[in-house]
Amino acid sequence: MSIAMLFPKGLRQFLAFMFASLLFFVLAIATIAPVSAAESDPLPSWNEGEVKGEIIAFVDRITTQDNPDFVPVEQRIATFDNDGTLWPEQPLIQGMFVRDRLAEQVANDPSLAEKQPYKAVLEGDLSRLGRLTGSEVTALLTAVYTDTDGGKYEADVRDFFATEKHPILGVPYTELAYQPMVELLDYLRANGFQTWICSGGGIDFIRVISQQMYGIPPQQVIGTSIAKAFIEQDGTFVLQRQPKIGSFNDKAVKPVNIDLHIGRRPVFAAGNVKSGGDIAMLTYSQGRAGASFQLLINHDDRSGEFAYQEPDNASLNAAATHGWTVVSIQDNWQQVFAFQDKSKS
Amino acid sequence: MSIAMLFPKGLRQFLAFMFASLLFFVLAIATIAPVSAAESDPLPSWNEGEVKGEIIAFVDRITTQDNPDFVPVEQRIATFDNDGTLWPEQPLIQGMFVRDRLAEQVANDPSLAEKQPYKAVLEGDLSRLGRLTGSEVTALLTAVYTDTDGGKYEADVRDFFATEKHPILGVPYTELAYQPMVELLDYLRANGFQTWICSGGGIDFIRVISQQMYGIPPQQVIGTSIAKAFIEQDGTFVLQRQPKIGSFNDKAVKPVNIDLHIGRRPVFAAGNVKSGGDIAMLTYSQGRAGASFQLLINHDDRSGEFAYQEPDNASLNAAATHGWTVVSIQDNWQQVFAFQDKSKS
Numbered sequence: 163m164s165i166a167m168l169f170p171k172g173l174r175q176f177l178a179f180m181f182a183s184l185l186f187f188v189l190a191i192a193t194i195a196p197v198s199a200a201e202s203d204p205l206p207s208w209n210e211g212e213v214k215g216e217i218i219a220f221v222d223r224i225t226t227q228d229n230p231d232f233v234p235v236e237q238r239i240a241t242f243d244n245d246g247t248l249w250p251e252q253p254l255i256q257g258m259f260v261r262d263r264l265a266e267q268v269a270n271d272p273s274l275a276e277k278q279p280y281k282a283v284l285e286g287d288l289s290r291l292g293r294l295t296g297s298e299v300t301a302l303l304t305a306v307y308t309d310t311d312g313g314k315y316e317a318d319v320r321d322f323f324a325t326e327k328h329p330i331l332g333v334p335y336t337e338l339a340y341q342p343m344v345e346l347l348d349y350l351r352a353n354g355f356q357t358w359i360c361s362g363g364g365i366d367f368i369r370v371i372s373q374q375m376y377g378i379p380p381q382q383v384i385g386t387s388i389a390k391a392f393i394e395q396d397g398t399f400v401l402q403r404q405p406k407i408g409s410f411n412d413k414a415v416k417p418v419n420i421d422l423h424i425g426r427r428p429v430f431a432a433g434n435v436k437s438g439g440d441i442a443m444l445t446y447s448q449g450r451a452g453a454s455f456q457l458l459i460n461h462d463d464r465s466g467e468f469a470y471q472e473p474d475n476a477s478l479n480a481a482a483t484h485g486w487t488v489v490s491i492q493d494n495w496q497q498v499f500a501f502q503d504k505s506k507s
Numbered sequence: 508m509s510i511a512m513l514f515p516k517g518l519r520q521f522l523a524f525m526f527a528s529l530l531f532f533v534l535a536i537a538t539i540a541p542v543s544a545a546e547s548d549p550l551p552s553w554n555e556g557e558v559k560g561e562i563i564a565f566v567d568r569i570t571t572q573d574n575p576d577f578v579p580v581e582q583r584i585a586t587f588d589n590d591g592t593l594w595p596e597q598p599l600i601q602g603m604f605v606r607d608r609l610a611e612q613v614a615n616d617p618s619l620a621e622k623q624p625y626k627a628v629l630e631g632d633l634s635r636l637g638r639l640t641g642s643e644v645t646a647l648l649t650a651v652y653t654d655t656d657g658g659k660y661e662a663d664v665r666d667f668f669a670t671e672k673h674p675i676l677g678v679p680y681t682e683l684a685y686q687p688m689v690e691l692l693d694y695l696r697a698n699g700f701q702t703w704i705c706s707g708g709g710i711d712f713i714r715v716i717s718q719q720m721y722g723i724p725p726q727q728v729i730g731t732s733i734a735k736a737f738i739e740q741d742g743t744f745v746l747q748r749q750p751k752i753g754s755f756n757d758k759a760v761k762p763v764n765i766d767l768h769i770g771r772r773p774v775f776a777a778g779n780v781k782s783g784g785d786i787a788m789l790t791y792s793q794g795r796a797g798a799s800f801q802l803l804i805n806h807d808d809r810s811g812e813f814a815y816q817e818p819d820n821a822s823l824n825a826a827a828t829h830g831w832t833v834v835s836i837q838d839n840w841q842q843v844f845a846f847q848d849k850s851k852s
Binding site for chain 2: 236239312356365366369373379380381383387390391392393398399400401408414415417418421422423424425426442445446449
């Protein structure tokens, strides 16, 4: 008599059922899981090659428990610049929104139309808008919506995204997320990362579309902010926008605001070539104790996007010095936008 | 011949195994789940009664899809004050940390010991420390760690929590989370809420223990901040603490910083009676479009905690006017700290 015979027949059959089905599920999972992982490419819009390989190898390393570079999940923070990193910056999309608002103001006060930077904005001088200085952006940001409840601002931004189109590409701005970067955000999140935007653009502007376009909720957006005051207005309390910048989130201010909002150095940071605006953020990421990855996008594309370089090459020089991974849009991306055909040519 | 006979015997047996075990699991889950839900009290340290009932009824309402008060999960933001709401503020725990650091400074410069508020801090004048003004807190916050890399500060805070004990309760500060509030945080998270701290205390101080004590990660802590600068120091870039407050997160500044960090009005907000510091945050929460809940803790306990009131009663008056839920520690909490016996008396 075997040990099994010690159990009544009904129980034996029941245990046999349970064991057989458990075995089946274990075998099924063991067989299926590796196949599906090998078959699905997490970054289909990236060309095969060194850059894509480096990204995947890094994520594999920091998510493998017994690897010396392993990073606990709660430390997996990724920060992304927005303009030129997640969507185009020719022209600055927020600049187009401000232009619409200024046009409304000029309808009331025509003398405004002759002042700079208003003039460039209103005339749609894209080349001038591409070279806005920090103080000009500040002037523009505070020129509209001062002393207004934030609700009015948000409603107008929603309306802008629902109705306006990119002047050259001819599609709504909400279709202009860089498809390879959307895939990268998804890939990082699938590997335990919390993804953040850290942009020189306006925090309230980006928050309106960050979830829809990038899967990033408003509380994970860091950006340039307008000072606000909590005041009583017609019997209710509102957050009123003040005629003052709270924080201009560019260059060396990016690490300061990442510390304020997140409290950790990013494991993964991505920026782009144009003004050197992301050098400090990438330096900050690289300075963390433990593994980290820095990505710098070079706008060298001559077909699907807009080719431009940085006057002093500071970002590319920093990348070469510090070993950051440079993305060539021309060579490394198979496709720039989701609405384009897979083959760019 | 039954339909089953159309299949070979081996397959029939296998399907029988699968079906039997599937049925077993379905029945098991169907039997067990309602029982465990009915039996488990999400707020065991709260006495049965109106306050506990209101909290549970609110959460039921906003999580029920076809209820008019339903709140989509991405909007379920809860903000909690810290001192006096999640842990005791007699004395201010951060005040005790600063006292230790000042004692080190006085060892180098004895003249400091005669200046206020240093004097009160160094003499451990608990009553005086309980009445620190905003500008005194500012002076204390900037008196230590100016021009220091944040890493040194964090290490000292960790050491403080690992070694120091509450002067009256005699246990480490990390054991002083209010047990009913820890349960409330867990309960809200289990119902899809993202829980945040919004405190007048220092953001860098609270972040060291927020995960361990409250299950709140550093990026969900809002607090008073020191200005920082990203600068090169001995060949590496560090975030250096500046002799200036970035933001003093109290009263009307709390809604401004909630907007900056989260970008949404909280559905649930909790503060406490002492200085009126949370009135603005609770007002802000109540002003959201849609359902919301405001909780105000009244320190009327005469056994397990510290009884104190607000000089002008502004917080309790606001609660009465606006219909906020007032928690009496004496009446509504069965237990204040986890280390205490279940029955307080």
